Amino acid sequence: MKTAFLILGMSMTIIFGGGFLIRLIRDSDFYIAEFIVGIIGIIMLISVIFVRGKSKSPDNKYVQ
Secondary structure, three states: OHHHHHHHHHHHHHHHHHHHHHHHHHHOOOOHHHHHHHHHHHHHHHHHHHHHHHHOOOOOOOOO
16 A cells, blocks of 8 residues: 555656646746645655655564
C-alpha cells in the first residue's frame, strides 16, 4: 500500500506540479487547482518517506 501512495504521489507531483510550473513560467498564469493537487502530491511523497523511515527502525517490535 505504501508503494501505491508513493507512485500516486510521484505521478500527481510530476503531472500537476509540472504543468503548473510550465504554465506559470510560460504564461504567468496561476492555476490554483493544479497548484493544490501538486502540493497534495508532495505531501503524499513526504508522508510515505516518513512512514517508511519509521517502519524500518529497530525499536518497532511489530514490523517484520
